Amino acid sequence: MKETSLQNGLVERYIREVGRRLPQKQREDVEAELRSLILDALEARGEAVANETPEEAQVAVLKELGAPAEVAGRYAAAPRYVIGPRLYDAYVRVVGIVLGAVALALVISTVISLYQTQPEGISLLITIGEFTLQYISAAASALGFTTIIFAVLERTLSEEDIEDLRDETEWDPRTLPNVEDHDRIQPVGMVVSICLTILAIVLFNLFADRLGVVFMQTEEGWRTIPLLSETALKTYLPLWNISWALTLALNIAVLQQGRWSTATRILELGVKAFTIYVLARMLAGPVPWLPFSSWAGEGMQIVESLLTQVFRWAMVFGIIGTVVEIGQSIYRMIRQR
Amino acid sequence: MDEIINNLILELRRGTLMLSVLSQLRERQYGYSLKERLAEQGMDIDQGTLYPLLRRLEKQGLLSSEWDVSETRPRRYYVLSANGQEVLVAMSAEWQQLVKVMEHLLPKA
Numbered sequence: 001m002k003e004t005s006l007q008n009g010l011v012e013r014y015i016r017e018v019g020r021r022l023p024q025k026q027r028e029d030v031e032a033e034l035r036s037l038i039l040d041a042l043e044a045r046g047e048a049v050a051n052e053t054p055e056e057a058q059v060a061v062l063k064e065l066g067a068p069a070e071v072a073g074r075y076a077a078a079p080r081y082v083i084g085p086r087l088y089d090a091y092v093r094v095v096g097i098v099l100g101a102v103a104l105a106l107v108i109s110t111v112i113s114l115y116q117t118q119p120e121g122i123s124l125l126i127t128i129g130e131f132t133l134q135y136i137s138a139a140a141s142a143l144g145f146t147t148i149i150f151a152v153l154e155r156t157l158s159e160e161d162i163e164d165l166r167d168e169t170e171w172d173p174r175t176l177p178n179v180e181d182h183d184r185i186q187p188v189g190m191v192v193s194i195c196l197t198i199l200a201i202v203l204f205n206l207f208a209d210r211l212g213v214v215f216m217q218t219e220e221g222w223r224t225i226p227l228l229s230e231t232a233l234k235t236y237l238p239l240w241n242i243s244w245a246l247t248l249a250l251n252i253a254v255l256q257q258g259r260w261s262t263a264t265r266i267l268e269l270g271v272k273a274f275t276i277y278v279l280a281r282m283l284a285g286p287v288p289w290l291p292f293s294s295w296a297g298e299g300m301q302i303v304e305s306l307l308t309q310v311f312r313w314a315m316v317f318g319i320i321g322t323v324v325e326i327g328q329s330i331y332r333m334i335r336q337r
Numbered sequence: 338m339d340e341i342i343n344n345l346i347l348e349l350r351r352g353t354l355m356l357s358v359l360s361q362l363r364e365r366q367y368g369y370s371l372k373e374r375l376a377e378q379g380m381d382i383d384q385g386t387l388y389p390l391l392r393r394l395e396k397q398g399l400l401s402s403e404w405d406v407s408e409t410r411p412r413r414y415y416v417l418s419a420n421g422q423e424v425l426v427a428m429s430a431e432w433q434q435l436v437k438v439m440e441h442l443l444p445k446a
Contacts, residue, residue, distance in 0.1 A: 026392075032411070033368065033388070033413045036411055036412050036413065037368045037369050040369035040370075040410075040412075044373070064383075064385075065384050065385045066383065066385030070385065071385045071389070074385065074389035074390075075388075075389045
């Protein structure tokens with residue numbers, strides 16, 4: 001068989017299809033080898049099979065080799081998946097956190113919007129429908145970004161990087177935590193808590209005027225109204241800051257040590273005791289929001305006094321809850337001794 | 338049922354492919370001649386599987402290769418590297434051991 005007769009035939013088309021799926025670096029070499037191998041196979045077939053047109057022979061040989069995409073996949077060293085098994089667990093965990101955060105944010109904004117616009121009947125359904133659509137599109141784009149980040153990591157992290165991320169010490173079954181181990185920490189939860197604390201510090205200290213903002217639909221479009229009272233903020237913010245800084249320091253220390261220790265437990269008791277003090281100050285002091293009369297009509301007075309009651313009771317329950325927690329912690333510490 | 342059996346056979350054979358290929362490359366071969374040689378001895382390997390496998394084994398340093406342009410058409414020849422020879426000895430011993438164990442485990446037909 002003349003090799004020139006194959007120039008524009010099935011064989012060249014096949015080689016091109018395989019080659020274009022390969023990295024530039026190895027393309028030419030693999031193409032040359034494939035060409036030589038296919039010609040070998042055609043030659044052998046010509047000797048073995050009689051009464052076959054050249055095209056029939058080519059079809060048979062190429063079919064035996066397999067579809068171009070499949071063959072190229074076997075040659076290519078790059079991963080043929082978006083996220084491989086080494087990062088999959090981390091990916092699933094992060095997706096869970098991201099979707100949860102998006103859901104939480106939208107639920108809060110839905111509730112605020114429903115409360116503000118107080119839609120009735122059909123328009124209530126429309127508002128809820130709109131937020132459902134918003135959640136789906138926000139979740140889809142959050143999922144997309146997370147996936148892109150992990151896909152990039154999958155292709156850029158070397159095996160050594162992944163090894164570094166893992167615990168370097170050899171795993172020992174004796175280090176397994178007790179079934180009921182109260183000193184065990186939940187790293188993901190602590191990292192989330194650290195992030196939220198930092199977020200709170202930044203928001204309340206730098207953007208307090210834009211915080212607690214509610215969106216109102218007016219004729220000129222969406223309007224924003226500051227919701228937090230400045231005097232209350234001046235009283236409470238230093239206390240909140242101390243509380244957040246203590247929480248942050250405690251969380252970082254515990255995360256660094258990998259377990260709760262007696263020292264961090266005692267520190268935690270201190271933070272909780274301080275929390276009680278802050279809650280008590282808030283129970284006795286002014287409510288943290290601006291008087292409703294500053295932006296709403298007189299009709300809102302009942303709502304405001306109701307909200308004030310709810311706020312006071314929330315402080316009371318917060319104090320009781322924290323006292324119970326302190327009691328539990330002390331009991332556990334004594335029992336473990 | 339047939340599909341399960343076929344898949345399991347495929348998986349079982351996949352593990353032996355690399356050893357089969359290494360065993361036949363003590364002397365240099367090009368892709369098609371290696372395929373024929375294996376087939377003659379009863380080991381049929383898809384060309385679409387064999388040729389990429391040769392590249393991977395070369396990349397792992399078990400084979401070395403060179404183009405030979407002295408014949409009617411240029412051909413890429415593969416042969417065991419020093420590392421490959423060492424690996425082949427170790428894998429052969431492992432295989433013999435495995436065969437012994439499996440013969441014990443499986444009831445005689």
